[in-house]
Amino acid sequence: MGLQHSAVRPSAVAESRSDEELARGLVAGDEDCLAAVYHRWSPLVRTLAQRSLGDADEAADVTQQVFLGVWRGRLGFRPERGTIGGWIVGITRRRIADALSARTRRLRLVTAAGAALPLTEPAAHRPEAALDRLLVLRELARLPAPQQRVLRLAYYEDLTQTQIARRTGWPLGTVKSHARRGLHQLRFGLRHDEQAEHYT
Missing domain, CATH: 1.10.1740.10 (RNA polymerase sigma factor, region 2, helix turn helix motif)
Known part of the structure; x- marks a missing residue:
């Protein structure tokens, strides 16, 4: 309805x-x-x-x-x-x-993605905050499925890496590896977007 x-x-x-x-x-x-x-x-x-x-x-x-x-x-x-x-x-x-x-979980993901998206002001008061969220979601969607799953569980469901390992059945080391690689790829993608914006 x-x-x-x-x-x-x-x-x-x-x-x-x-x-x-x-x-x-x-x-x-x-x-x-x-x-x-x-x-x-x-x-x-x-x-x-x-x-x-x-x-x-x-x-x-x-x-x-x-x-x-x-x-x-x-x-x-x-x-x-x-x-x-x-x-x-x-x-x-x-x-x-x-x-x-x-909103808090989205901001945590943006923050974790690194300095490519400066968060010097509370995001609720920044007009570009919505764009930041869209950029992060777009980059997140580009990640391999296991990395996406780990980051979504961590930042959208507030699960620890140990809890993610239990939920997925993956070894804890695998979960940590997916999280590390996923955040690295997010940072890289967001920095690339920011640099491209400067040249358009």
């Missing part, structure tokens, strides 16, 4: 329902109630995400994830524990935290 602000139009009946009525309809699987819930709370969700993340595109992604989570997790809503609005805000905070964690 995809949710887009312009495409989600609840019926007048659903839109006029109380929060409690919408919650009951949502739990029952009524998509019209979902549309009304989205229409009623998505501006708040987007505002919270925008304030925390400082990025309109990420805020839009988080908003999508929140309402997908609302729909998929609707059977977990318990009115005795609080309002549907409070429940949605709780989901929003978790999705924002996930987005911030993902």
Whole structure:
């Protein structure tokens, strides 16, 4: 199920329902109630995400994830524990935290890739931060599959090299070798990109 602000139009009946009525309809699987819930709370969700993340595109992604989570997790809503609005805000905070964690992991990978991408300012305040991430992801995609896997497990799932060895079944020495070679290739590729940019 995809949710887009312009495409989600609840019926007048659903839109006029109380929060409690919408919650009951949502739990029952009524998509019209979902549309009304989205229409009623998505501006708040987007505002919270925008304030925390400082990025309109990420805020839009988080908003999508929140309402997908609302729909998929609707059977977990318990009115005795609080309002549907409070429940949605709780989901929003978790999705924002996930987005911030993902950003931190990306920055760790950029940092590990070396000085080819200077990180003298917090990346969230640098307009080229998105480009940095794209460059790293592009170079990562060029690595041999084993090196890609080790770096993704290390920087996107926060696994230690010992944990990666257990996950993959590879000897620890092999994991260390893939990590070392992968980072070396990332640094080389990123420096090459930076040098090429200077000559274009």
